[in-house]
Amino acid sequence: MSNSSLELAGKNIVLGLSGGIAAYKAAELCRAMVKEGASVQVVMTEAAEHFMTKVTMQALSGRQVFGSQWDDTAVRVNGEGIANNMPHINLTRGADAIVIAPCSADFMAKLLHGRADELLSLMCLARPIAEVPLILAPAMNREMWANPATQRNVAQLKQDGNTVLDVGEGDQACGEVGDGRMLEADEILADLIAFFTPKSLLGQKVLITAGPTYEAIDPVRGITNLSSGKMGFAIARAAYEAGADVTLIAGPVSLSTPRGVKRVDVKSAHNMMLAAVKYADYATIFIASAAVADWRPTNPADQKLKKDGTGDVPQLSFVENPDILATIAQSERGKKGLSGMPDGLFCVGFAAESQDLLVNAQAKRIRKGVPLLVGNIGPATFGQDDNALLLVDAKSVKELTRASKRELAKQLVADIAARLGQSA
Ligand code: C5P
Numbered sequence: 001m002s003n004s005s006l007e008l009a010g011k012n013i014v015l016g017l018s019g020g021i022a023a024y025k026a027a028e029l030c031r032a033m034v035k036e037g038a039s040v041q042v043v044m045t046e047a048a049e050h051f052m053t054k055v056t057m058q059a060l061s062g063r064q065v066f067g068s069q070w071d072d073t074a075v076r077v078n079g080e081g082i083a084n085n086m087p088h089i090n091l092t093r094g095a096d097a098i099v100i101a102p103c104s105a106d107f108m109a110k111l112l113h114g115r116a117d118e119l120l121s122l123m124c125l126a127r128p129i130a131e132v133p134l135i136l137a138p139a140m141n142r143e144m145w146a147n148p149a150t151q152r153n154v155a156q157l158k159q160d161g162n163t164v165l166d167v168g169e170g171d172q173a174c175g176e177v178g179d180g181r182m183l184e185a186d187e188i189l190a191d192l193i194a195f196f197t198p199k200s201l202l203g204q205k206v207l208i209t210a211g212p213t214y215e216a217i218d219p220v221r222g223i224t225n226l227s228s229g230k231m232g233f234a235i236a237r238a239a240y241e242a243g244a245d246v247t248l249i250a251g252p253v254s255l256s257t258p259r260g261v262k263r264v265d266v267k268s269a270h271n272m273m274l275a276a277v278k279y280a281d282y283a284t285i286f287i288a289s290a291a292v293a294d295w296r297p298t299n300p301a302d303q304k305l306k307k308d309g310t311g312d313v314p315q316l317s318f319v320e321n322p323d324i325l326a327t328i329a330q331s332e333r334g335k336k337g338l339s340g341m342p343d344g345l346f347c348v349g350f351a352a353e354s355q356d357l358l359v360n361a362q363a364k365r366i367r368k369g370v371p372l373l374v375g376n377i378g379p380a381t382f383g384q385d386d387n388a389l390l391l392v393d394a395k396s397v398k399e400l401t402r403a404s405k406r407e408l409a410k411q412l413v414a415d416i417a418a419r420l421g422q423s424a
Contacts, residue, residue, distance in 0.1 A: 005404075005407065006035075006036050006037030007036040007037070007189075007193045008033055008036040008037050008038035008192070008193065008196070009036070009037035009038075010037065011033075011037070011038040011039070011096045011097075011196065012038070012039045012041070012094055012095045012096050013033055013038045013039070013040050013041070013095065013096060013097055013098075013099055013192075014040075014041045014042075014043060014091055014092055014095045014097070014098040014099070014123070014132075015029070015030055015033070015040050015041070015042050015043070015057075015061070015099050015101065016042075016043045016044070016045075016098055016099065016100040016101075016103075016120045016123075016124070017042065017043070017044045017045065017048035017051075017052060017057070017100075017101065017102065017120075018045045018047060018048055018100060018102060018103055018104040018106070018107035018120065019045055019046075019047025019048050019050060019051060019102075019104055019106075019107075020047075020048075020051065020102035020104045020139040020140065020182070021051060021139075021173040022101075022102035022139035022181065022182035023048055023051035023052035023102055024051070024052065025101070025102070025182055025184065025185050025188075026052060026057070026101050026102065026185075027052060027056055027057065027060055028185035029099075029101055029185040029188050029189065030042065030057060030060045030061050031060045031185075032185050032186065032189045033189065033192070034060065034061065034062070036189065036193075039063075040060075040061040040063070041061065041063055041066075041091055041095070042054075042057040042058070042061045042063065042065045042066070043065070043066045043067065043087075043091060043119060043120050043123060044057065044065060044066075044067045044120070045067070045107070045118055045119075045120050046067065046118065047104070047106075048102075049067065054067065066087050066091060066119060067119060068087075068118075068119055069087060069088050069118065069119040069122050071087050071119070072085045073087075075087050075090035075091055087119060087123070088116075088119055088122040088123045088126045089126055091123055092123055092126070092127040092128070092132050093128070095127070095132050096132070096196070097132060097133050097134070097135055097192070097195070097196075098123070098124060098127060098132060098133070098134050098135065099135045099136075099137065099188070099192065100120070100124075100134070100135070100136045100137065101136075101137035101139075101182060101188055102137060102138075102139030102182045103136040103137055103138050103139060104138075104139065104140060105138075105140045105144045105145075105147075105150050105153075107120070107121070108136065108138065108150065108153045108154065108157060109149070109153055111124055111134070111136075111157060111162070112153045112156055112157055112160075129161070133161075133162070133163060133195075134162045134163070135162070135163045135165065135191075135192065135195060136157065136162060136163065136164045136165065137165045137182050137183055137188050138150075138154070138164065138165070138167050138180070138182065139167070139180070139181065139182035140167075140180045141172060141174050141176065141180055142172060142176055142177070142178030142179050142180040143176075144180060145167060145178075145179050145180030146178075146179070146180075163195060165183060165188065165191050166183065167179050167180050167181060167182065167183070168181040168182065168183050168184065168187075169181070187259060190258075190259045191259065193241065194240065194241040194259070194260065197241040197242055197243075198242070199242060199243030200242045200243070200413065200414060200417035200418075200422050201239055201242040201243050201244035201285075201413065201416075201417050201422065202242075202243035202244070202422070203243070203244075204239075204243075204244040204245070204284045204285055204420070204422070205244065205245045205246075205247075205282055205283045205284045205285070206236075206239040206244040206245070206246045206247070206283065206284070206285045206286075206287065207246075207247050207249070207276065207279045207280055207282075207283035207285070207286045207287070208232050208235055208236050208239070208246065208247070208248050208249065208286075208287045208288075208289060209232065209249045209250075209251075209272060209276055209287075209288050209289060209290035209292075209324065210229040210231070210232020210233055210235075210236070210248060210249070210250050210251065210253070210289050210290050211227055211228070211229030211232060211250050211251035211252065211253040211255075211290055211291070212224045212225045212226070212227040212229070212251045212252065212253070212290070212291050212293070213251045213252075213266075213267065213268055213269040213272055213290065213291075213292050213293045213321075214251065214252050214267045214268060214293075215268055215269065215293045215295070215296035215297060215300075215321075216267075216268070216296075216297065216300040217297050217300055217301070217305070217316065218300060218301040218302075218303065218304050218305045219301075219302070219303065219304055220304050221304075221305070223293060223295075223296070223297070224252070224293070225291050225293065225382075226382040226383055227251070227253075227290070227291035227352075227382055227383075228253060228255070228382060228383045228384075229250060229251065229253035229255050229290075230255065230383075230384075230385065230405050231289050231350075231376075231381070231387060231405050231408075231409070232248065232250075232287070232289035232290065233248070233250075233253075233255050233257075233258060234405040234406050234408070234409035235287055235289060235409045235412060235413065236248040236258050236261045237258035237259075237261065237406075237409065238406075238409040238410045238412070238413040239285075239287075239413050240258060240259070240260040240261050241410075242413050242414075242417065244285070246258075246260070246261045246262065247261075247262045247263075247264065247279050247282075247283070248261050248262065248263045248264070249263075249264045249266055249272055249275045249276055249279065249290070250263055250264070250265055250266070251266060251267065251272065251290055251291075252265075252267055264279070268293075268296065269292045269293050269296065269321035269322065269324070270296070270321070270322070272290060272292060272324060273321075273322045273324045273327070276288075276324050276328060277327070277328065280328050280331070280333075280345060283345060284345060284346065285345070285346045285347075285348070285416060285420075286325075286328055286329075286334075286345055286346070286347045286348065287347075287348040287350075287416075288324060288325040288328075288347070288348065288349050288350060289350045289374075290324075291352060291378075291382075292321060292323075292324060293321055294320065294321060295318035295319065295320055295321060296318065296319060296321055297316050297317070297318060298316075298317045298318060298319050299317075323368075325347065325349045325368050325370065326367070326368045326369065328345070328347060329347040329349070329368055329369045329370045330369050331345070333345040334347050334369070334370075335369070337371065338369060338370065338371050340371075346371060346372075346416070346419070346420060347368075347369075347370040347371065347372075348370060348371075348372045348373070348374060348416065349364065349365065349368045349370045349372070349373045349374070350373070350374050350375075350376065351364045351373055351374070351375045351376070352376055352377070352378030352381070352382070353375060353376075353377060353378060354377065354378055354379055357375045357376075357377060357390055358375070358390060358392070358397060360375065361373050361374075361375030361390055361392045362392055362397075365392050365393070365394075371393060371394070371419075372391060372392070372393050372416070372419065373391075373392045373393075374389050374390070374391055374392075374412065375389065375390040375391075375392060376388065376389055376390070384405075385404055385405060386402055386403060386404050386405060386408075387402070387403075387405050387408055388400065388401055388402040388403075388408075389408055389412065391412070391415060393419075398415070400412070
């Protein structure tokens with residue numbers, strides 16, 4: 001993987017730890033950010049040092065960890081050593097963000113009031129506010145989180161322009177169960193990547209179908225296909241990162257839901273159709289990446305079909321499934337979207353072909369009545385982590401060369417945003 005494909009390549013992040021048992025997750029977060037190409041400068045409060053050692057954070061970040069405003073070490077910012085005895089200034093100059101994880105209730109209260117009696121809060125106050133955003137990952141007991149004082153502080157911190165991440169829910173170190181635990185490192189990492197993504201789909205409501213469908217033959221058997229759903233899930237993630245409100249209708253797949261995405265699980269093409277028609281009413285963009293079964297058994301058996309020893313095989317008959325994409329694209333809003341009207345639904349179809357991709361994709365675009373058709377070679381992509389796409393519209397063809405589905409999803413989202421006149 002080249003450096004530029006790392007999600008945080010070139011980013012300078014200051015990772016601040018305040019006191020809390022969730023400090024152990026900060027070690028993992030630091031490592032994950034470094035792995036994604038970020039330079040991480042760790043700053044810890046004295047309270048944080050009760051939960052995590054500087055040695056651990058130094059080893060993981062590869063940089064000296066700071067903890068005192070009186071530290072007279074030459075601070076290195078972007079490789080420059082500045083021996084001016086001002087870590088609270090130097091540490092954030094050139095930084096892309098400060099992430100406080102864990103951010104305790106007390107630390108939020110301090111930030112809110114602009115207090116500055118130790119290095120971390122002093123550094124936050126002294127940062128260039130327009131250039132260095134502050135991102136907080138709260139971590140506390142559920143009663144502390146629910147307390148009106150904390151909720152007031154969260155609201156005010158947001159109003160002041162800071163980003164306060166969600167909290168997790170579940171078992172807490174204190175033995176209680178509820179809201180307030182810090183997000184997991186991978187969740188904070190995903191939120192951070194989303195934070196840095198240009199908001200090219202802000203205000204858009206994106207509906208996506210993904211994965212295969214499953215058409216029952218009897219209660220234990222059915223017909224499906226090899227679609228993994230990875231492409232559609234990657235598009236859902238990229239659309240959310242680009243600022244869209246995203247609903248993902250997923251056939252039976254074993255993939256976790258991208259953060260921030262609303263997921264609706266379905267099994268059959270019929271269920272997928274019902275869900276798609278329902279959510280399409282609220283959408284502005286519809287992306288049909290699901291590999292919907294073309295046919296389903298006419299009369300699925302109520303009980304398991306059994307061998308009877310005669311050698312006779314069941315005679316299955318099939319009916320055609322509804323075409324979800326064509327139905328939605330040919331609705332009133334779909335037609336408006338095709339002719340580029342602002343209140344229309346912009347529909348994007350996928351074509352998984354095994355040969356003659358361009359010709360088939362062009363024909364399919366017209367047949368479905370969509371402004372954009374994305375072609376790919378089915379056998380070369382199903383279940384894989386990478387793919388190559390051909391974007392076909394009424395006037396042109398654009399090739400997105402072989403890359404990870406993650407990368408292609410970002411490119412496709414940027415392309416759709418540009419078509420809708422929204423480029424960040
Ligand atoms: O006709 P074909 O299955 O090749 O068309 C592929 C495109 O149509 C994909 O975007 C797929 O999600 C969508 N489709 C659909 N409902 C069907 C069949 C395909 O939405 N029943």
